[in-house]
Amino acid sequence: MTRGRLAGYGAAGLVLLAVTLLFCIGIGSVYVPAGDIAAILLHRLPGLGRLITPDWSTAAEQIVVQVRLPRVLLGMLVGASLAVAGAGFQGVLRNPLADPFTLGVSSGSAIGAAVLIFFGWQFSLLGIFTLPIIAFVTGAVTLWIVIWLARENGKLPIESLVLSGVVMQSFLGAVVSFLTAMSKKTINEIYYWTMGSLSLRGWSYTAILLPYLLLGALFLWSRAKHLNLLTLGERQASHSGMAVERTKLAVLLVATLMTAAAVSVSGVIGFVGLVVPHMIRLITGPDYRLIIPLSALGGGIFMMWSDLAARSLLAPTEIPLGIVTAFVGAPFFGYLLYRKKKQREEELR
Template sequence: MGLKEGQRRFGKKLGLWLLPLLFVLLLVVIGSVSLGSAQLSFYVVWKIILSHVPFIPDMEKDWSKAAEVIVWNIRMPRILLAILVGAALAVAGVAYQGVLRNPLADPYILGVSSGASLGAACFMMFGQSIALFGQWTLPLIAFICGMGTLFVVYRLAYMAGKVQMETLLLSGVVVQAFLGAGLSLVMSMSGEKMQRIFYWLMGSLTLSDWSSGVVVAPYVILGGLIIFLFAGELNLLAFGEQKAHHLGMNVERTRLVILIAASLTAGAAVSVSGVIGFVGLIVPHIMRAIVGSDHRVLLPISAVAGAILLIAADTIARTVMEPQELPIGVITAFLGAPFFGYLLRKRRQRFF
C-alpha cells in the first residue's frame, strides 16, 4: 500500500509540473517559428506547417516556395534541434550534479562540451573522408572525445583515494583551457572551413537541418533513458556514497554508467550545436528549487525546461540584431555566468 501511494504521489507531482511546462514549450515553439528576418504572417507560417502534417486534408498553397523553404526547411529543423540539444544538456547537467554531488558541475564547466567540440572539429577538418559510420560518425566521435575529457578531469581531481569536488572544478577549468587552445589551433588551420568551426566554438544552430535532428535524436534518447532508469540511484547518492553502499548499491559501477550516459547525451548535443554553456547549470538548479530533488521528477522536468530555455535563447540570438545573428552561446553565457558566480559565492559562504 505504501509503495502504491508513493507511486501515485510521484505520478501526480510529475503531471502537475510536466503538463504546464509542455504547454509553455508549445507556446515558445509557436513564437519561435513565427519570428524571423523574413516577414511572414502567422497565418501563412502555420498553413505551411499544417500542410506537412499527415492526415490533414490538402489545402490550397497560396504561399511562395521561398516561404515554405524558410518555415519548413530552416526554422522547423532548427527548433527541433534546439529541443533536443536543450533537453540533452539539461539532463546531462542533472546527472553530473547528482552523481558528483556538486551543484556547480555541468558538461560545459567540466570540459566535456569542449572535448566533444574539439573532436568534432578535428573530424570535420581531417576525418570526413574516413567516416566509417556515415552521418552517425560525428556524434560518435564527439561522445568518445567528451568521455575522454571527463576521464582526464576526473583523474586530475582524484587524490588520496577520493575526488575533491573543488579540485574537480579547477581541473575542468584547466582542461577546458587546454582544449580551447587546441580548438583555436584547428581553426587557424581550417582555411575555408573556418566559418563552420567558428560556429562550433561559439555555439550555434545555424547549420542545422532535418538530418541533424535525425542523427542526434537516438543518442540523446538513449543517453537520457539510461539516466532516467538510474533516477532512484541518483536519489540514493544524494545521501552520500557510504549510505548508498550500505543500502546495496555498487557505487563505482553506478557512477560510471551514469557518467558515460551523461557524456553520450552531452557529446551528441555538442556534435550538432558546438559549445553552448551553462544550460546544464542553470536549468537543474531552478527546477530543483521548484520541484524538489527527486530525480524521477527532476529529470523529465529539466529536459522540458532545457528545451524551452534553448529555443528562447536561439530565438533571441537570431532576432535581436536582425539581420545579423548572434551565436547562441553568447546568450546562454550572459544568463549563466552571473548565475554561476552567485552559486560560487553562496557555496563559499558555507565554508567561511
C-alpha cells in the same frame, strides 16, 4: 504524490514548450501568422492533414517546414540533451556546479570534432555518425582525466573538480584555437562551430541527435532513484544495496554521450547543463524523478529562446549561440559559487 507533481509540472512545461515553439517559428525576416504556422504543422501530422484545407502560400509553407522548423526543433533537442546530461553529472557528483561545460567534457568533445573538420573527415568513417562517435570518445577521455586529476583519497572535492575542468577546458581550447589558426579552408567552420550555432542546420542534424536524446534521457530517468540515493552519500547508497561505482560510471558515460551528440551538431554551447537542472531543482525539489524529465522540457525551452535572441537581437547579424548562453550562465555560475561560500561560512560558525 510524485506522479501527480510530475503530471502537473509536465503539463505546464508542455504548454510553455508548445507556445515557445510557435513563437520562435513565427519570428524571422518574413512574417508568417501564428494561425498559419499552427495549421501548417497540423497539416503535416498523419491523420490530421485531411481535416485542414491549405489556405496559405507555398512560400510560407517552405519557410516554416524547411527553414525555421528544423532549426527550432534542433535547438529544442540540443537544449534538452545538455540539460538532462547536466542533471546526470550533478546527481552522480553531488555537486550543483558540475555540468558538461565546466567539467571540460564539451571541450573534449569539441577537440575531436574540430580535428575531423580540420582534416575534412566529418563523414569519412561512419557517415553522419562519425562526428558524434568521435566526439563521444574524446569527451569520455576528457572526463576520465578530469576525475583522475580531481580525485583525493577516493573523493571528489568541489574545488578540485572545478579546477581540473578549467585546466582541461583551457588546454583543449588552446588546441582548438591552434587548429583554427592553422586552417585556411575550414577556419570559419571551426570558429563558428566552437562558438555554437544552429544556422544552416537541416533535418539530418535532428535525425542524428534525436535517438541519443531519447535513449539517454530514458536511461538516466530509469536511474533517478539511484541518483536520489547518491544524494545521501555513497556509503548510505551502498548500504541500500546499490552498485555505486557501476551506477556512477554508467550515468557519466551516458551523460557524456548525450553531450557529445549535442556538441557534434551545434558546436560548444556552455552553461545549459548548469543553469536548467538547478532552476528545476529550485522549483521542484531534489527528486531526480522530477528533475530529469523536467530538465528536458526546460532545456528545450531555454535553448529555443536563446537561439531566438541570437538570430534576432542584432539581425541580420547572428550572435554565436554560446555567447548568449554565457551571458545568462556565467552570472548564474558566480551566484552558485557565492552561495556555496556562504554555506561553508555558516557551517564554520
